[in-house]
Amino acid sequence: MIELSCPACGAPVAFRSKASVFAVCSFCKTTVVRHDTDLEAVGKMAELQYELTPFQIGTSGVYDKRSFQIIGRVKVAYEDGFWNEWYTIFGDDGETGWLAEAQGFLAMCFEINDKSIPKIDVIRPGSDVVMPPHGHFQVEDIRKVHCIFSEGELPVNAAQGRRSNSVDLVGANQKMATIEYADTVRAFVGTYQDFDEFKFENLRRIDGW
Amino acid sequence: MAGNSGEARDHRKEKPRVTTFSCGNCGAPVTVRYPGHSLSAVCDSCYSVIDTSNETFQVLSTYFKKASIQPRIDLGVRGELMGKTWECIGFVVREDVASSFKWEEYLLFNPYYGYRFLTCNNGHWSFVTMIKERPERFAAYADFQNKRYRLFYQGRARVHYVLGEFYWRVAMGEEVSMADYIDPPQMVSVEDDKDSRVWSVSEYLEPKVVSQAFELTGESIPRTIGIAPNQPSPATATWRKVGPMWALFLVALTGLQVFHCMLAKNIIEFRAPIEYVTKMDGQFATSDAKLPEFTTPEFVLDKDNANVEIDINADVDNSWLYVYGELVNADTEELFTFERSIEYYHGYEDGESWSEGSKTTSIFMPQVPGGKYYMNLDFDNGGNSQANMRQSFNVQVKRDVPTFHNYFWCLFLISLYPIFAWIKYRQVEVARWSDSDFSPYQSSSD
Numbered sequence: 001m002i003e004l005s006c007p008a009c010g011a012p013v014a015f016r017s018k019a020s021v022f023a024v025c026s027f028c029k030t031t032v033v034r035h036d037t038d039l040e041a042v043g044k045m046a047e048l049q050y051e052l053t054p055f056q057i058g059t060s061g062v063y064d065k066r067s068f069q070i071i072g073r074v075k076v077a078y079e080d081g082f083w084n085e086w087y088t089i090f091g092d093d094g095e096t097g098w099l100a101e102a103q104g105f106l107a108m109c110f111e112i113n114d115k116s117i118p119k120i121d122v123i124r125p126g127s128d129v130v131m132p133p134h135g136h137f138q139v140e141d142i143r144k145v146h147c148i149f150s151e152g153e154l155p156v157n158a159a160q161g162r163r164s165n166s167v168d169l170v171g172a173n174q175k176m177a178t179i180e181y182a183d184t185v186r187a188f189v190g191t192y193q194d195f196d197e198f199k200f201e202n203l204r205r206i207d208g209w
Numbered sequence: 210m211a212g213n214s215g216e217a218r219d220h221r222k223e224k225p226r227v228t229t230f231s232c233g234n235c236g237a238p239v240t241v242r243y244p245g246h247s248l249s250a251v252c253d254s255c256y257s258v259i260d261t262s263n264e265t266f267q268v269l270s271t272y273f274k275k276a277s278i279q280p281r282i283d284l285g286v287r288g289e290l291m292g293k294t295w296e297c298i299g300f301v302v303r304e305d306v307a308s309s310f311k312w313e314e315y316l317l318f319n320p321y322y323g324y325r326f327l328t329c330n331n332g333h334w335s336f337v338t339m340i341k342e343r344p345e346r347f348a349a350y351a352d353f354q355n356k357r358y359r360l361f362y363q364g365r366a367r368v369h370y371v372l373g374e375f376y377w378r379v380a381m382g383e384e385v386s387m388a389d390y391i392d393p394p395q396m397v398s399v400e401d402d403k404d405s406r407v408w409s410v411s412e413y414l415e416p417k418v419v420s421q422a423f424e425l426t427g428e429s430i431p432r433t434i435g436i437a438p439n440q441p442s443p444a445t446a447t448w449r450k451v452g453p454m455w456a457l458f459l460v461a462l463t464g465l466q467v468f469h470c471m472l473a474k475n476i477i478e479f480r481a482p483i484e485y486v487t488k489m490d491g492q493f494a495t496s497d498a499k500l501p502e503f504t505t506p507e508f509v510l511d512k513d514n515a516n517v518e519i520d521i522n523a524d525v526d527n528s529w530l531y532v533y534g535e536l537v538n539a540d541t542e543e544l545f546t547f548e549r550s551i552e553y554y555h556g557y558e559d560g561e562s563w564s565e566g567s568k569t570t571s572i573f574m575p576q577v578p579g580g581k582y583y584m585n586l587d588f589d590n591g592g593n594s595q596a597n598m599r600q601s602f603n604v605q606v607k608r609d610v611p612t613f614h615n616y617f618w619c620l621f622l623i624s625l626y627p628i629f630a631w632i633k634y635r636q637v638e639v640a641r642w643s644d645s646d647f648s649p650y651q652s653s654s655d
Contacts, residue, residue, distance in 0.1 A: 049264070050245025054321045080377060081248060081262070103376055104323010105341060125404065138343070141405065170341050192341050195322055206320045209294075 006030055007041040013153075016071050017089050017096050020153035023072075026057075031150075031159060043159055048075070048149045053101060054203045055086055057152045061099075061198035063108045066090050068097065072152030076145040076166070087154055096155065098188060100178065106198065107176045109190025120165055120181045129169060129177075134189045137169035137177045232257055233268040242285065242298060243318065247374035258371070258379055272381050278302055281329065281429040282315050284373045288422035290327070290414070291336060295319050297327075297423070299373035306365040306384060316375060324376055327419065328411065333437035334419040335396065335411035343408055344390070344397050349647065351390040353397050353410075358390030361438045361645045366400075389438060393641075396439035413439045436641040448634035455627035462619055470611035474515075479508040480605040483586065487528070487593035487600050500533075500587040507539055508606065513579045515609040517545075519572040523602035525553045528592035530602055536574070539581040547572045551602075573612075582606075 001016045008030040013023050021034050024045045032039040060069045072087035083102035090097065100107045114131055120142070123129065127139040145166045150158035164182035171177065174192040179185065228244045231237070237254035241247055241261050249269060250261045256272040280300040282288070287296045299316030312330040314337075319325075326337035344353035351358045368383045385402045394413035399406060420430050436442065483503050510517065523530045529552040536545040549572065555564035586604065593600075635650075642648035 050243075052243060052246045052320050082245075104319075105339075170343060172342075174342055176341065203321075209320055 002037070004034070004037060004039050007032060007039050013039060015153050017087075017094060017153065017155070019096055019155040020072070020087075021155060022150075022157045023153040024151045026151070033157060042157075045150065046160060052206060053084055054200070054206060055084070055099070055101065056202070056204040059086075059200055059202050059204070061088075061200045063097075063193065063198065068099075068108075070099065070152070072154040073150060074147055074154060074156075074158045075149040076164075077148045078143040078145045078166075082148065087152065097190070100176075100190075104195075105192060106195060107190050107192045109176065109178060109188040112187050112189050114187050117179055117185055117187050120167070123167065131177060131187065131189060134175065134177070135171055137171045137175070140168040140170050142167050230264075230266045233259065233266060234271050239266075241374055242296070243320075243374065246320075246376065247298070248376055249378045250374040251371050251379070253372070256371075256381070258381070260378065261374065269378055270380055278370050278372075280315065280372060281313070281425060281431065282327070282423045286423055288419075288424070290317075290325075290418070290422050291412075293319055293322055295325060295327075297373075299375045299379075300371065301368060301379070302370035303366045304369045306367050308364075311369060316373065326409070327414075329431055330437060331435055332416070332431035332433035333440060334414040334416060334431075335437070335439060336414050337398075337409050337411045339407060339409045340397075341408075344399075346388075346399070351397055351399075353390075356392055356395075358392045358395070358397050359649075360388065360647045361391045361396070361642075362387070362389040363646070391438045393439045393445070394441040411439055413437060413441060435644065436637060438641065438645070440641070442634070442637040442641070444630070444633040444637045448630045451627050451630045455624065458623050459620070462616065462623065466613070466616040469616075473611040474512070474609040475611060476608050478510055478606045478608050479505060479584070480603070481505065482601040482603050483588075484599055484601045485530075485588060485590060487596055487598040488591050489593055489596040490591055500589050503586045503588070505584040505586075505604075507581050507583045509580070510577060510582055510606075510608050511579050512609060514576045515579075516612060517574040517577040518607040518610045519547065519574075520569065520605045520607065521549060521551060521571075521602060522569045522605075523551045524600065525551055525566075525568055525590075527554050527556075527594070528552075529590060531589045532602075533587040534572075535585040536577070536606075537583055537585060538578070539583060541578075541580070543578070545574055545577060573610075 001014060003012045003014050006013050006025040006028060009025060009028040011025055011027040013025055013032060015023065015034065023032050023034065025032065029045045030041050031043045031045050033042050055070055057070055057073065060067060068088040068090045070086045071089050074085045075082060076085070083100065086099040086101065088097050088099050097108055097110045100109060112131065118129060123139050123142065125139050125141055129137045129139060131137060143166050145164055147158050147160055147162040149160065164180050167179040169177040175189070176192055177187065177189045179187045228241045229238050232239050232252040232255060234257035235252060235255035237252060239250055239252050239259060241250045244261050248260065248262045249258050251258055258269045260267040260269050282297045284297055284300065287294055295317035296319065297315050298318045301314040302311055303314060304311045312328060315327040317325040317327055324339070328335045328337055344351040349360050364387060365384050366387045368379065368381050371379050371381060385400045387398060387400050389396050389398045396411040398409050398411060416431070416433055419425065485501055517536070519534070521532055529550055531550045533548045534546065549570045551568065551570050552566040553568050554566055555562065584606070639650045642650055
């Protein structure tokens with residue numbers, strides 16, 4: 001972990017993952033981009049109006065018998081709702097993953113390096129996409145999304161308003177995949193899991209619950 | 210942990226902060242418990258659907274005022290089901306487009322666990338969880354997690370009435386095509402609208418579970434009608450257990466019987482034709498009447514306490530033969546007596562041939578001690594077409610013959626309960642499927 005100073009307020013900004021290039025200062029909400037050991041202030045993150053997630057930076061859990069901790073988050077909105085992508089780091093080897101949270105469904109997924117991902121204009125809901133060695137996936141939906149909030153540290157520039165196309169896919173045995181079409185194409189493969197199976201700790205307190 | 214984070218708190222009493230705004234259509238106050246999370250809410254006064262995804266609270270649709278339908282579970286009420294606390298935030302009445310049959314759906318919410326539905330169909334409750342996994346669909350069934358579900362319903366469902374708030378933009382009159390597949394107490398359902406397909410699993414809940422969870426009283430407690438598609442039936446569960454056991458017993462019993470028959474020696478110990486003189490008329494012997502007699506030579510019945518079968522075969526033809534016999538143990542004088550009439554009549558009357566009686570008879574003696582035996586036979590006859598003809602009948606004594614008596618009795622006794630269980634099971638299943646167009650108990654829909 002390295003700790004750098006916020007260029008705006010001087011507060012420490014922690015980077016636990018080497019892959020992180022973007023962060024939001026937890027004190028002054030300045031968004032910063034990391035150039036090696038220098039931080040460049042690029043903007044401010046506006047507060048979220050409604051918040052009802054059980055997770056927060058620092059929430060820990062278990063996936064595939066390995067414990068992880070949440071270190072960042074991107075919240076994206078689309079026409080019919082929103083979802084959260086929580087950036088997680090696994091304690092033992094520093095591997096990072098994403099905990100996707102949408103309408104009570106939770107999935108942990110990891111970026112895969114697959115050059116054969118089809119272009120967005122050739123896929124439709126119901127299309128079959130093969131991602132070896134993970135198997136067959138069916139396209140569930142294709143959505144235009146934009147980032148409405150981000151916090152913590154992230155491996156991508158997640159400024160408010162950042163636009164992308166997001167494709168959700170489902171496979172057999174609770175498998176899932178998601179493809180993000182932005183300036184670059186990134187694909188993730190993972191598994192749906194029930195809330196209780198993650199054995200979460202340090203959850204956010206939700207008013208009234 | 211989640212759902213009851215921190216110290217034990219009573220979720221039924223604790224209420225979240227709510228947001229209230231004025232309905233853009235009628236101006237009445239509308240309350241939203243989970244703004245931002247809920248994408249739409251219905252105005253209690255004018256039934257307008259309002260977009261609650263942001264603070265502009267735009268009216269999505271207005272609707273003519275309907276006669277209000279009272280939800281059984283009030284909006285905002287919390288209850289514990291399946292080990293978690295749920296808040297009822299939305300109420301939908303949907304109807305089958307073809308039949309107008311209506312059922313109720315309650316949207317449940319827990320910020321940790323997301324959304325569930327509680328459906329009330331003919332007074333029967335089910336707890337519905339949306340799933341991401343896609344069951345494999347076939348014409349008459351669907352496979353999900355190594356179980357086969359039978360198609361029960363296929364049709365279109367229309368939103369008839371809405372109250373509360375929803376995580377999608379709800380619209381009255383909206384239609385989806387639906388199919389339900391059952392394997393009680395579960396049901397898997399698929400809903401298709403123009404751009405999405407949603408699968409869910411429903412679990413049957415006993416009425417009192419829901420009444421207790423949401424403290425329903427009086428009119429709110431529905432009266433159950435019939436048997437729900439996914440209602441577990443004790444009779445079915447019993448039959449599922451008894452049926453295979455029965456089959457197993459039948460196979461085992463039959464195997465035993467085959468084994469028993471193979472072991473039976475089935476030896477003919479004595480066999481002889483016995484002559485008699487025919488009579489045209491005659492009467493059954495009275496005690497003082499003197500009958501023709503025959504005493505057989507001695508023969509040996511080996512093996513202790515095996516059975517004996519005596520077969521008599523007479524060529525009677527519209528006549529009768531009467532035999533009184535004694536099987537006598539030559540050493541102990543123990544007697545085994547029998548008495549039989551052999552009659553066979555036949556003819557042709559009104560264009561039909563008929564027959565009655567039989568030319569053979571068998572006498573079965575279950576336990577006869579081993580030893581030397583002979584047989585005394587008295588016999589009489591009558592009804593023959595000619596008198597004073599020489600005729601004969603055959604007598605044979607068989608030792609250790611295979612028997613089916615015990616087998617059939619066991620079969621009967623073993624089958625009594627399974628047949629009863631099957632009848633009960635069938636009654637329930639016929640009733641369950643009576644509401645379905647896909648009943649396996651009817652040849653076609655009527």
